[in-house]
Amino acid sequence: MGKLNVFTITLNNPQGVYSPGQCLQGHLTLELNEDMKMRGIQLQLHGGARVKWSESCPKGVGKARRTVTKHYVAKDTYFNNELVLFGKATGGDGDTPTLPAGRYTYPFQYQLPPNLPSSFEGTVGRVRYWLKGTILKPWKFDDTTKRAFTVVNLLDLNAEPEAMQGLRGEVQETLCCLCCTSGPISCRFQIDRCGFVPGESIPIKAEIINRSNRKMKRSFAELYMVVTYHAPKKSRTNTKKLGEISHGEILPGESDIWTGDLLPIPPVPPSKLNGCSIIVIDYYVKFCVEPAGPALKLEIPLKVLIGSIPLKSTLEQIGSSPQIQGSDQDHLFQEGAQADAPPIEGMPQPSYAECTFGTVTIQDDYENEHTQGDTNYTPMYTYYNWGNMTQPSAPPQ
Template identity: 70%
Template structure:
């Protein structure tokens, strides 16, 4: 790196998880082997959403590709750590050899949507440090961080209500003497937080003359991406559990089999207008041979603050009085449990979808920092620390 030994961004919160309205604090470290002439050292704070995909069309034998896109900017702020601001005239200063630490403190706007990395869209937050050198390439370093917009299940209509669904399907035409396959499917409530498991209850009856290869419960995400002139929908599987075959005339019962919920962003992505998200769990019956499977979907709400009734089932605390749980959680991304709540706080775990590369078109081969990033989401390790009891009567 020539004269530069080190150029790095350090956050005071090593997990890099923040709530909207919190202060982003840390420092930038610059270590020079020799003095360096520069316009200045600047730190750029950015948050925004991007949607972009392409589609290919053929018209009158000619094939062309059309790009669909949309963007939202939530904040775009720059501070000068040393020297001059962007575009400012005058002489260029020289920073002498040595090690320098520049602290920073920036308050995130309220109402930010949660971080999200999808197939054709994202909500991403980052800091970018630049050593702006005249007539030479700039030194840059980048650091992504996670914003979690808390979704309190206690404020979501229907989150406590149980859900039921049913469906049946005939595998043969009307001339065949074969009955339908039928399924009744239920879950105890609509609202869950990551770290919980969904107890699956179902009854499947095979009145057909064909074997069912298996039945399975699948948790999946439905994401709607809205470009300026078009929208698309993508489904992403998160996890599943399954049962074995069901012979003709037989039945199968699910008696509360547990489908775990890994670290995930909360439903809706509230605050974003170009990406929307919902979660579903569905019970599927897969016939042997050519036929479409039977499906019974139920829509979930994945939150970041659990239901008070769920806390009671786990033996933690009576219903909270006074301020809402979401207000009490705003003490920090590493906050302990709210006052009056004897429960373990959530940990923050990497997204179930893994890491992405955060290098953008504006980044160059000279951009340093960790380009592999995974959003962090609230996760409750209740399965290892407590077992639910029967709900209070």
């Protein structure tokens, strides 16, 4: 066990979810089995974004042709501060104090900067916020403990004019089979508004008419996230599917109508990732018709807006007043975390759920077995537990 028995960081908000500009409060706990010499104990607070990926590409011609690897990196730093909790900071001169055996608690607080982007963990990039406590020991490896927390920059759909706009698309395709041209396959797809929040479902309305002599294997709608990572002289886009619903086959000469089938939205970060200059998040609903046999799918993508604060008209249409209290609040929100955030005028207190993408490790390459704390981390985002309730549409214009 050694001299160090406990070394942890605890936040006053146990869910660890904060808004930009909020005060981060907590304490660092240290328990020693024996006396320990140290220069001091410090707490580092860091928030930043990073994009990093590599690509192989050919270089040269003829016999001199070879493959080289290019690395693309970009960083944003939003804050990086150190608080001295005991003794002296890194590089301090003078005597090395001894901390006697026992249990110690060091409180801290830090005002988060305004306009921070939401936390995000992606394939080749991230926005991450963390705390790291360090025991600075002379001539020995420093002991560290680490803890991540989530920042959610709330995107209010009521402040986005396009959130109430309906979207529609149409496509028609003629398939060829054994050099014979059949009739066309036509598809119309629409959603009544483009602004939604996690926990809500998107009502899918579509009509497929199969005038061909080919069977359509199925039709389906999928929600997916498109993340664009920016580095100097290069950008990269990654797509991740978040959900799908489908209908069965459509025989030649038949049609199929979708009358509002519900496509759920899981806990995900808000659109745009406001405040971050190197990562952009967009969401799309794509409606597809898949022919049986070799042929390309018919596809109609529509861009939607995923926010954090629902439209007031949405709450009114499902029969809930914007001012929600007591059991009404329990009805709307998923059981789980509630951030210690100031209330939003005319809206219920947000509730949060773990991101659908799961857990990541926050331990960096340069950290080792001397790092304690919970290095597994899952971001949390706003989530509204509307379940399978009838989803409201945009009011008539």
